[in-house]
Amino acid sequence: MAAIAPKEGVKDAILDATDRLLARYGYRKMTVEDIAHEAGIGKGTIYLHFTSKEEVVLSHVDRIVERLKERLREIGSSGAPAAERLRLMLIARVMFRFDSIQHYTQSLNDLLAALRPGLLSRRAIYFEAEAQIFAEVLANGRSSGEFVFDDEQVTAHAMLQATNGLLPYSLSTTELGERQEVEQRTADVADLILRGLIGRK
Amino acid sequence: MAAIAPKEGVKDAILDATDRLLARYGYRKMTVEDIAHEAGIGKGTIYLHFTSKEEVVLSHVDRIVERLKERLREIGSSGAPAAERLRLMLIARVMFRFDSIQHYTQSLNDLLAALRPGLLSRRAIYFEAEAQIFAEVLANGRSSGEFVFDDEQVTAHAMLQATNGLLPYSLSTTELGERQEVEQRTADVADLILRGLIGRK
DNA sequence: CTGCTGACCAAATTCGAATTTCAGTCACAT
DNA sequence: ATGTGACTGAAATTCGAATTTGGTCAGCAG
Numbered sequence: 402m403a404a405i406a407p408k409e410g411v412k413d414a415i416l417d418a419t420d421r422l423l424a425r426y427g428y429r430k431m432t433v434e435d436i437a438h439e440a441g442i443g444k445g446t447i448y449l450h451f452t453s454k455e456e457v458v459l460s461h462v463d464r465i466v467e468r469l470k471e472r473l474r475e476i477g478s479s480g481a482p483a484a485e486r487l488r489l490m491l492i493a494r495v496m497f498r499f500d501s502i503q504h505y506t507q508s509l510n511d512l513l514a515a516l517r518p519g520l521l522s523r524r525a526i527y528f529e530a531e532a533q534i535f536a537e538v539l540a541n542g543r544s545s546g547e548f549v550f551d552d553e554q555v556t557a558h559a560m561l562q563a564t565n566g567l568l569p570y571s572l573s574t575t576e577l578g579e580r581q582e583v584e585q586r587t588a589d590v591a592d593l594i595l596r597g598l599i600g601r602k
Numbered sequence: 603m604a605a606i607a608p609k610e611g612v613k614d615a616i617l618d619a620t621d622r623l624l625a626r627y628g629y630r631k632m633t634v635e636d637i638a639h640e641a642g643i644g645k646g647t648i649y650l651h652f653t654s655k656e657e658v659v660l661s662h663v664d665r666i667v668e669r670l671k672e673r674l675r676e677i678g679s680s681g682a683p684a685a686e687r688l689r690l691m692l693i694a695r696v697m698f699r700f701d702s703i704q705h706y707t708q709s710l711n712d713l714l715a716a717l718r719p720g721l722l723s724r725r726a727i728y729f730e731a732e733a734q735i736f737a738e739v740l741a742n743g744r745s746s747g748e749f750v751f752d753d754e755q756v757t758a759h760a761m762l763q764a765t766n767g768l769l770p771y772s773l774s775t776t777e778l779g780e781r782q783e784v785e786q787r788t789a790d791v792a793d794l795i796l797r798g799l800i801g802r803k
Numbered sequence: 804c805t806g807c808t809g810a811c812c813a814a815a816t817t818c819g820a821a822t823t824t825c826a827g828t829c830a831c832a833t
Numbered sequence: 834a835t836g837t838g839a840c841t842g843a844a845a846t847t848c849g850a851a852t853t854t855g856g857t858c859a860g861c862a863g
Contacts (some may be wrong), residue, residue, distance in 0.1 A: 433826060434838095443837040445828080456824065459720050466728050473735045483743025484796045490736065491761065491792040492785060495768050499784055503769040519660050527667050532675045535691065540661065542684025559790040566694050566767030569703040584693060589760040592691040595685045597797030600772055634855060635809095644808040647856080655855065 408409040412450050414440045419461045428458060469497045562596055613651050615641045619664045629659060670698045733758040761795055 418439035422431045433454050437444040451457045475488045536557040542548040550556045567587050619640035623632040634655050638645040652658045677690045737758040743749040751757045768788050 445837050477739045483739050483748050488792045492788050495788045499770050538678045547684050559794040563764035563791045564692050567701050587696045590764050591689045593760040646808050
């Protein structure tokens, strides 16, 4: 048989098997032997294509991200206005990950369980209270003619959501990072958001 | 001695002690006896003011959020233009939490350790690659006169940061929530962002 | 009498040794 | 030359005993 063609086929078969097993069992419970069995090959064969179990799973994630990037480029090169393309790309990015993350549901639930349940339930209350304060300033800016927007509740929520990814308890911010750095990122996002509110001259 | 005055003082003393111990030991390692000792009172006294250890800590967080809200209102009622006030409020919100979160550094690190380290290191790479695709569409929109902005790299990063909080692996999104709901939130944030890019007529 | 306390108890957590599981290797089969 | 699964050491899991800790309450100090 050809040397490269079947090799590549096997590699994909391993990743496909990983995909299914990850969804079913999660990283911890899935063993390398499971993957081999699901892919219909011997355990040793996996180590001809990957250096470790972790490498297999990371390659699997790489493949997902590669597909996302493909989808983003697809949308990005369509004929629609740039604003519409970006809008669709942003939504696609979040929803693509939303759909892929099902695999990690178990681990995510474990993570969330480690936080105090009481804290989680108060988050929503804090969020609302803060949004209220922002909404008032928004309404204030609109009545003075400085801003143009439809609904101050929706706008306030979106503003806070947009900066939530910068909060230190967000896992998006992989490590906390330097204070200075976080502040700069926040300022960039704030500027981006606020430009949209200021009335057209 | 007076009945109410010292009582309130004690409540604050308990929360102050909690603040210091939380910073030093984190929730798990801090015992109720520790709090009592640090506050210079008996263990039983704590249960005259709070129903449980968890209640003590949640009250402590409530107090922090209350202070943040105070600060937000302060900025919100200053004489500056609304856009500037909102800008400062957004930054204050993120940085206030950044500073308060030090208490949870230990628990956060535990949480992060539970994730695959390799995954964390690839996050930055994925982020850059996706940002690149967005930057191209941005540049595209600018050269066609549709958009107005300074730096497409900075803008692309800010756009992705702004939607990062909506990603399911973000703890900001306390529970994953319904797909439909996540999509709506994402669309709201995307609209907010894009309004700022579209050239003034 | 009132407000506070720390000894006490049940439940949770920790510890450590015994046991099991599993990622990764390699001698051998095909 | 390619693929395999029995094997190995390290890591994870189990489990029961020992320890710790959240929460209570009888009694003490003021």
